[in-house]
Amino acid sequence: MRFRRYLDILFVFILFTKTTFAQGNSCTDDSTAGPDDPHSFDKAFDADKGYGYVVYGDLYRFDCCGTVKRWDFSIGDNGKIELQIWRPVDKKGKIFKLIGFNEYTVTNKNRKSGFVTFDVPDKERLSTEEDDVIGWYAPGDSLIEYTDGTSYDGIWKVAHDDNLKVGDSVDFSGGLDQGSRTYGIQATLAPNTAPKFDPMPDKKISMDINVGTTIYTVKVDDADPADVADLKMEMTTKNDFFMFNTQTGDVIVQSTITVPVGGQTVTLDFKVTDHCGAEGTGSLQVQIDYVGDPNTTPTTTKAKTSKTSPKVKTTITDKTTTDVKTTKETKITETSVAPVATDKNTDKNDKTTAKPDLSTDQDPSNGTMSAMTGGSSVDAALIGGIVAGIVGLIIIIVVTVVCVVNKKAKVRPSGKDPEKANNASKDNAKNDAKDKPSPTDKKPPSDSKSTMNGKPHVKDKG
Incomplete structure (x- = not known):
């Protein structure tokens, strides 16, 4: 019991490690999963219609990370078939997630030869990881022939859901356990191809650009098409002015930009990683022109x-x-x-x-x-x-x-006191009046008394 518990813990640790960290074991050319000579399996095939199969024994388990470039299998009938890759979800090996599939139509010519060699086009190659397993589904007969095997060949057979799509998980434990059979199907693998960035032309912006503006969208390419959905991008350069949206690849202005008067060129470095751990790098040069104090809007004041x-x-x-x-x-x-x-x-x-x-x-x-x-x-x-x-x-x-x-x-009077001058003028006026004869002086004086200077005057008779 303790040993079983130890194995369960070990499986969970391995599964966590595999999904959390990049794969380190990349497939080499002509790595395979399945029996060495799948063309020699000609005993029989299942005539049941509408069933799906997953073979999870060690013989059909992938031990590297790469892509499927070729399928080889023995056939007992003609018709359509889906050649699938499944990934275990639980530690008991009952629930599996559909990673992808290649479609092939078996012809009468193939049936006469008894086997099929299917070279998968580059754009249709499936990506695999360690511990992935082989499966298939045929709407009609199962098509894949088998021979007697051992109890170590784990095989599940379950009625197929026509609405099943890539990414869905299926619990195969509700189906039939087809132990002691070895099916004639093999997958030939190819090394994983590292992703790469599209060329990044230099960008030129001004420092007064609005916050929230997308200045560039980074794009990646991968020769393994099934890897694209799982590619992980990141900006390895720490920069206060720009942020990177890892989902869309947008480079966005996240804060007000300040640069020296002569401007500044910023280099932003990026890295992309695929599911096997292969990496690609790229750089974007951003020239930032100086336009003045970014905290104030330049204005022009009229005269x-x-x-x-x-x-x-x-x-x-x-x-x-x-x-x-x-x-x-x-x-x-x-x-x-x-x-x-x-x-x-x-x-x-x-x-x-x-x-x-x-x-x-x-x-x-x-x-x-x-x-x-x-x-x-x-x-x-x-x-x-x-x-x-x-x-x-x-x-x-x-x-x-x-x-x-x-x-x-x-x-101003000339050299005299104004008051004395005024008094002198009055005296002169009086003297002039005395000298001037009055009208009465023209007549002869009478005998009457007259006065002079206030005194009685007596005329001299002699």
Whole structure:
């Protein structure tokens, strides 16, 4: 009992190892499974119709990994037949999985010869692994002849399901055990062919490519057509920018790409492995062009013109109104920066109109202030406003001083105190009035008393 349990554990371990790791034992040319001389089996054949057979004894078991290139078998009748490969699923050898089959139609000519040699076309070759076994199915008679065998030849015979397809599993234990027979059928094998990648042309992309974009689809080829479905692809290069879909072969951008200013070329290496462990390799060169900071979308800003027109109005005491109008135009052009950004400053024209005429061009040649704008448009506008305010203030001060000076020049007496001059003018006016004769002085004086200087005046009689 313990020995039986040990064998069960060993079988499970071998089965797990075979399905998990690549096969290391590749078939050589003319490796075979089945009896050495299948043409000499001519005792009899089963006349039962619609049965399938699986022969799982060591004689019919494959001991390598490869492909079936030829079938040889003895026949007792004509008709259609499926020549099959089965793979054991359980440790007891009762459940098997259909791996594939080749179809052949036995003719009357074949029947006369008593045997068939069927060379399988390259595109129809079945792939095999270690421990796979031979089977067949004929809608009519079983066709394959047999001879007496031993009890070690395990043979299951079961009614065939017409809906059976490749990949399906069948429990043969519900059928008949055809022990002690040796059937005349043999499979000749060929070495496994390693898979290979189709040529990969260089790819060129820009670093601003969208995440999720498929940049290339890797394709593989295998001379063993039955291997294609089980091929395993992988990208052996670790790269943060690209991911590889092992099912479809798509190379996909998985994150935002950043490369140096001069760009960068990335090499992506791939490997493909078939069911026998044979490998193929390939490489894809991806040239990535630099286009700027990938975290910001390049934009182009149209030229902007800001105009500042401050108007300063000053009123002097003599009701003289001076309007000083200063207009400053600053044109700032901003262009997108990738990778180098520049700001271009346009000419600044400061025009000042005043009454009286005090306008001055702001240019370094006449000694007035001139400002160059640089950096961002906000700094340029701020500097321009400050310059315009300073210029306007200077003009106001100059105009005010000039007006005050002109007014004082008009009313200033020459070298005299204004108050004394005013009093002198009044005295002169009084003296002129005394010297001028009044209308009454023209008449002869009367005898009446008169006054002079507030005193009674008596006319001299003598």
